[in-house]
Amino acid sequence: MAEVHIRKVVKKYDEVLAVRGIDLDIRDHEFVVLVGPSGCGKTTTLRMIAGLEDITDGEIAIGGDVVNDVPPKDRDIAMVFQNYALYPHMTVHENMSFGLRLKKFPKDEINRRVDEAARILDIKELLDRKPKQLSGGQRQRVAMGRAIVRNPKVFLFDEPLSNLDAKLRVQMRIEIKKVHQKVRTTTVYVTHDQVEAMTLADRVVVMNNGVIEQVGTPNDLYHHPKTRFVAGFIGSPAMNFIPCKLQDEAGELKLRINDGLALPVPPARAGKYVQHKGNGSVLLGLRPEHLTEARAQLDPGVVAFDANLDVTEPMGMETLVYFPINGETVCGRVNPAAGAKEGAPLKMAADLNNMHLIDPKSGLVL
Ligand SMILES: Nc1ncnc2c1ncn2[C@@H]1O[C@H](COP(=O)(O)OP(=O)(O)O)[C@@H](O)[C@H]1O
Ligand SMILES: [Mg+2]
Missing domain, CATH: 3.40.50.300 (P-loop containing nucleotide triphosphate hydrolases)
Structure with a gap:
């Protein structure tokens, strides 16, 4: 040996x-x-x-x-x-x-x-x-x-x-x-x-x-x-990469995804990311298990938003749901009992405590 x-x-x-x-x-x-x-x-x-x-x-x-x-x-x-x-x-x-x-x-x-x-x-x-x-x-x-x-x-x-x-x-x-x-x-x-x-x-x-x-x-x-490559290669379904802008909004660091959707960066992450704000577009990396159906009580760092489901894939122990954000299809994992239906809206929640932030130019995870 x-x-x-x-x-x-x-x-x-x-x-x-x-x-x-x-x-x-x-x-x-x-x-x-x-x-x-x-x-x-x-x-x-x-x-x-x-x-x-x-x-x-x-x-x-x-x-x-x-x-x-x-x-x-x-x-x-x-x-x-x-x-x-x-x-x-x-x-x-x-x-x-x-x-x-x-x-x-x-x-x-x-x-x-x-x-x-x-x-x-x-x-x-x-x-x-x-x-x-x-x-x-x-x-x-x-x-x-x-x-x-x-x-x-x-x-x-x-x-x-x-x-x-x-x-x-x-x-x-x-x-x-x-x-x-x-x-x-x-x-x-x-x-x-x-x-x-x-x-x-x-x-x-x-x-x-x-x-x-x-x-x-x-x-x-x-x-x-x-790196973005490793983030996307390891894990199935693959990590979602959502283009957004990291910016200061009324004193809070936010991931601005579109006019209607901005996700606040959890305070524990803000210190690490603040140096990158305003630097053009970045990628929010979120694994499907961190996009789930919204519960009545949201934990700190978890943000609810409205999604319209295109496709659902019942896997038995969970259901994979696919929906657009800014025209890109993203994948989430919801409870089979969450009532996910194709062509119907569902209140989703993004767990930003598990977010990754990626510089699209260098491909590095920030
Ligand atoms: N005998 C060879 N002659 C020329 N190019 C080769 C030869 N073997 C492999 N390559 C090239 O080297 C690269 C790496 O190949 P390889 O190590 O077989 O990749 P992998 O096993 O990861 O699929 C590829 O671009 C392949 O085309
Ligand atoms: Mg080989």
Whole structure:
């Protein structure tokens, strides 16, 4: 097991700058997820850690040793891909032990490791089957088993669940988490799915366009995004961004949304935001759960306003409501009993204690 250090790493493919100088320190035993939209450089980063891609500039160290010039087979890492091709003519046991047999491990040791991995993955009864006799989820487990038996310093996963259906993905997510709790191997996991990232990671690394936007625990990223990109990428339904002006109105700092609607900034936030007043348009960032039906008694910092609902989506435990503010559609989450109806008005409430304020020019959360 080992920590991984990434220092100012750049990857250029001819004209394409795929990774633009990233720094990342991954701790021993840590489960780190790289997440971001397609093409942001996740796979490239993972493949550089694995040694499958050269590094254009910078340095990668595994377990304290710089590995820039170490070939993949000597890096002591194990990789699980989206296409976890198992050998069809080999049994599960043979598939799992293949790498160890190549390395001429003693038979006892091979059997011990395969048994241990099979126990962790709960696939002991499958060891004599061929891949075609397995379900998708079982095959995925075998692919993980193949990585576990090698007892590597680091596990690298590249979208390992993308080929599975939605229900199985959720199950396998839990399996992967359980496996990590048992083996505790340092893990770097790549996905484009922010829910997968949030549920699996000790820390999430949000990438965008070849750079790291922010690194943090799932809760940290959710509650304290540093950029508009992270604020919009993490969380589903996504955070609403409402253009407004921050201005002084009769001695009170307000978010002026339109002629009819101005939301007072809670006193606890006013000190932080006052320096930005009058600086043109800003974005009010509010998550859907902070736009709810108005209660009779409003807490401090919660402001009621009238909305006209375009669309409602009953989800069972809650109803998502969509309504326009200044022509932009925003999403709120209301109680199923709140009487939300499409095409009808509803008294809504914005909880500004949980607001974010974003500078649209820099994209930074203020
Ligand atoms: N072998 C390659 N040659 C040229 N460009 C590549 C190659 N591999 C990836 N890229 C480019 O590098 C960028 C990052 O790709 P990738 O790391 O695969 O993104 P992700 O895994 O986040 O979807 C993309 O613009 C992609 O087109
Ligand atoms: Mg990829």
